Amino acid sequence: MRSDDRLQRRRHSLAHLLGAALVDMYPGTKLAIGPATDDGFYYDALLPSPLSVDDLPVIEQKMRDIAPAWTLFDRRVISVNEARDLFANNPYKLELIDQIEKEGSDLSLYTSGDFTDLCGGGHADSLQEVCMDGFTLRSVAGAYWRGDEKNDMLTRVYGLAFDSREDLESHVQMLEEAKKRDHRTLGKKLGLFSFSPLVGPGLPLFTPRGTALRHAIEQALSVLLDRHGYERIWIPHLAKQDLYEQSGHWDKFGDELFSVQGRHDSFVLKPMNCPHHTQVYASSPKSYHDLPVRYAEQTTVYRDEQKGELLGLTRVLSLTQDDGHIFCTPDQIEDEVASTISFIETWYRALGFFKGDDCTILLSTRGGDREKYLGDDATWQHAEQVLADALRKKGLSFSEEPGEAAFYGPKIDFHFKDSIGRTWQLATIQLDFVMPERFSLTYVDTDGKKKTPVMIHRAVTGSIERFLGIMIEHFAGVFPFFLAPLQVRVLPINPDAHAYAHEVLATLRSHGIRADADLAHEPIGKRVAKAYAEHLPYRVVVGSKEAERRSVTLEHGESKEVISLADCCERFARENDVFS
């Protein structure tokens, strides 16, 4: 048995112990299920009265009190009828019994101490092998029976469990680190964005600092867009409902669309840009000479998410996409996909990713069930082949996910692991054989006949808001130079140096550096401390010595060097140019 499995068994055993404690302390409790999780266990139960986090230490103590009597997990197979009798007043267990009967599996009971639960097994031999210092109850939350919002809301008690106190403590430490670098906390501390109840939840407002950060990302992406031959377009944020009826999104997105009633027509706030972009393509006749056509736009879309699902910047109602659509011939797919992969690779390498195993690439293909997908076999086969070849030529390893493709075409997704080990899906490249058809897009081919182009949807960051949230947490607010909302702070030693400080600031700004100056009547030490607290990449300190020689003291963390103002500007410009 792998040690992981053993740990999972111990966690599941602790779930039983938690169930026993709940039943013991709160008579009338109806237990539902209690599985192991990645970092511990939980038990879902319908309790006679609400629980609060203050109850957790008491429940935990109860678990420790019961534990010594649990010397083994005694298994007994019983009949369906016996099981129904035993759990007659527990609707959840009865539902499970029905399900198991349908599956034709054995029904088993496990008993420890004086607690018996319906369970399929997977326990430790006894609780004596479970580290009692390695677990703790973490939180209490609501959870629907079987995760379905139409069912009862149960109370879920979460526990953390490891094989030693040290493992538990280091896990708790990781959770604390994640909490410390939470983008909502850092966003407030660094003054990047805020929410106003009057504007509405899920609608982030970006401050000057936060906007500088967004612009830094947009500008850097813009450099790569130019390099890869994109043209910029602009579309309004509304469209008639008819647009989305024709695209199929009206049926599919349903209540996630924001409707706007005009005087004569019904409008929808755009939840995506593809339909608009097809209409830009359709605005003039195209021949094969014109293809590929590459449109790019940084633009905001609006989706009416469920309120409870909103979360800081990672789940919002208004999100900005670094959207791009390529219209090309089937023959051009390969080059376009290769170029898009390079784009994504260049971008994420500049941010320090693509090192070791921090990037996972998934190729989603059609798989066996062809009914679900639109488009002809030849196109699909060609496209899937081309995507795989493009990745191989780049020397990127990937795993194929059959049956995971969108109904309109295969896709490549890029997942990245952040600095504390969490994985995020960020970039995506999707082929689309359906939308060009729906909007009757054409180009005139070499044979003079009208053909339908292939559409490639691609996003590098996904949504700027979500990407920002992830980067804030990944860098813990300490951004690389080219992203830092404020890159340099000019610090005059004393008021005599103010005039030179102004001059230095103006020079830096004229070189495109995001800089400010701290002219407060405060000791240099205090102003340096503030610069540290704001995670400024560089400090430029000037006094009478620097003013005389037209130099600056350039400081980065603990390091200092005196260089000429001109050299300083040149160095910053070089550091800003991340893609060369």
Added chain:
RNA sequence: GCCACCUUAGCUCAGUCGGUAGAGCACUCCCAUGGUAAGGGAGAGGUCGUCGGUUCAAAUCCGACAGGUGGCUCCA
């Protein structure tokens, strides 16, 4: 949307038993004119999320609403 919890100054938080509100940081002013991780002093800042109820009296107790936080099929 649903369940639990939370909401006191711009921020982080204290506030005992129901008796009309406090700290640190930030802010403003004065002093200190400085060479590297927070110099000294003074001042200003609050309908205690909103609305209603109980009470002689509510930040405190009760209710509704708003906003926020943790969760919402790892399966008996």
